[in-house]
Amino acid sequence: MQFGAPALTGVVYNTTMSRPGAALSLCLLYGLEGKREARPASIAITENGFAAAAFADAVYRLYQLGPVANTNRVLPIGLAVDKPLPADGAAFKAVIEKKDDKGQLVYARGVRRVPDTAEPSALMRNSLAYFPDGKAVAVLSAPATYLARTLAYPGTKELIQQKVQHLVICEGRQDAAACRRLLADWPTPVVFAGADVGAALRFPAAALEKDFAWTPNHPVVDYWRASVPSPVDEPALDMAAILYAVRPKTEGFVLSEPGTLDVSDSGEFRFTPGATGKHRRLTVDASKRELIIATLRELVTARPVPPPQRRRMSPEELDELRKKREEENLKRELEERRKAATPKPLP
């Protein structure tokens, strides 16, 4: 546990950022961080232009109260650039270039050019190392190309097995070959959230009017309005996937019996129930739909929360901590020596 703070669940989120639902999912991640439950481990954007990454960074900075952390802690935004970058979306550009009455940019951001973004596959792997065992989850709402690449790095399958509780895959356009590799090799439980989950859970556009009134400018509000002139309720597929990943016991989420998820050559998913399958399907109990939507609405529109104050320790407390760490180190050393000295049984 880092620096004695309670460990939050790290969310590895790989998204195409192609719908307002993905932008709202960023707010959800910061809402969960405000509750001290989870925080984004990494946000890897693939199949989208540079402005999408700059936008994600602007959202991050809105929610970070106080000075931005140094690069040992700061949230890197990944962007896939190994293929020619798609053109910047007009709605993202409108947000990152928005100026106030004095001609100043409204939204602060640190991502100003491609090298300010991170390479997505390395980012997703590296970000796992920040979290204790079993305290990370992964949500894939993009072609599996980059996550499959991450999984294939030497030693990473073991790292994922150690760190990641489960992977939630959202239905969407897929890279069939990469997705099959991912499904075959992913070492922890895989849950599939189909388009039916998004259809059942629609995030209310009415929230735009008053729920974000705590700030005069909100990049996600601006983006939603810029991308859809008359916003309608938005399918909450990504939001549901993240909420389930972090809070799997949320009332209203129903998990199927085991089965096997497959993807066709054209990238369509098919879930076949079967006792020997390694995957499960997520569905929504219709009677609890409003409950889940209310939870999402509360978390997505929550104000930023300042990080817990780190009190300066007194010299006596520091001494005590030092002694405690030394004792722990000694204990660990002795345990390691004991283990090393114990002969392994013959196979």
Place this chain on the structure above:
Amino acid sequence: MLLRGAGAALALPLLDAMTPALSAATAAPLRSAWFYVPNGIDMRNWVIEEPGPLGALPPILKPLEAVKNDVLVLSNLTANWGRPLLVGAGDHGRALAAYMTGSFVHQSVSNLKLGVSADQIIAEVVGKQTMLPSLEIGLEETRQAGNCDNGYSCAYAYNIAWKTPTQPLPPISNPRALFERLFGVDHFTSPEDRARRLSMRRSILDSVLESTAQVKAKLGPVDQRKLDEYLTSVREVEQQVAKAEASGTVIDPGMEKPFGVPAEFGDYFKLMTDMLFIAFKSDLTRVATVMIGREGSNRPYPEIGIPDSHHPITHHQKNPVLLDKISAINTYHVKLFTEFLAKLKSTPEGDSNMLDNSMICYGSGLSDGDTHLHDELPTILAGTGGRFFTPGRHIMYQRETPVTNLFATMAQRMGVRADHIGDSTGQLLDLSLS
């Protein structure tokens, strides 16, 4: 080609066939070396803002002006396993240990667990062709035991080269010891005398191997592992003896055997790198590491007007006086490094020069030493690896790109096919424009 090169011959044709562009043979041998600077850099005076051809250099890099068209400045590389992650303090031990191994650093004072460093992965293949598989040089006394950094063994903070995940290769810091490692204790004696001494050394080694084999069966698993590592070292000495016998030549180092460590750091640096130069020129080795200081080094630099210990001032908390002192130390190191590069460049070799036939990486596992940042690492790649790289440029990579990707690229260029080096995720792109 030495007989011991037979093992390498198995691998090299395969590499040539698989990656002809990267492993094209050159007339002169390719060398790779790493110069490690401790305690991070004053990045204010290192960072180049824009990618592209190297123009006006920032203050710390100014000394490189003379060789500007022979180097690449690389930005944004990361050593993830150096970061505090779940552990917290201990950044200096982790920074050095993780830098060339790209591996998780097991926090322990006595039970070392790391990975194999890039130089040793290369030396394992290329080293079979030379008398010394690799050369480890340090410009500071070494410690191998004890707690040097918040529960991390001194072995992590003092060794950059790791032959196995549990066996560091301590750098040689004594000029005389380095001289004798390169040229032998008896380099001025006749070939007959050398042969007699080598023969005596061989008989001692035979005796050691025989007696240890008898003991091994009676030991527990941990002691057996330690003994295996010891025996490996002994066998390597044996191989060196064989290579020396096979060559039958006496290398004239062109210098007197040194005694003691020069008082001024600049003289010390020059003396040790002069010997590295000779080692490269004589093809005694093709792989080397030079630790300009151990991680967390407290060396003062009175010769440039800085009597303060290095490490404490790197915790500058943005104090401009301290930052200027750090910049001065950083610039001094780059100046000395540049002199070494200039010497390589001025030495013709085939139709080019020694620098062209080398890949010399200069860098650190920390960028800002104050907050102990393990990304945006300061990195220079000098030489063109046999006119392969396109120098004279600044390349900015995406963040989180592992620094071990650079080392994997160097390994590939050396003709070594390594699936990965620690946490590397591939080769670095854009080093060559051709």
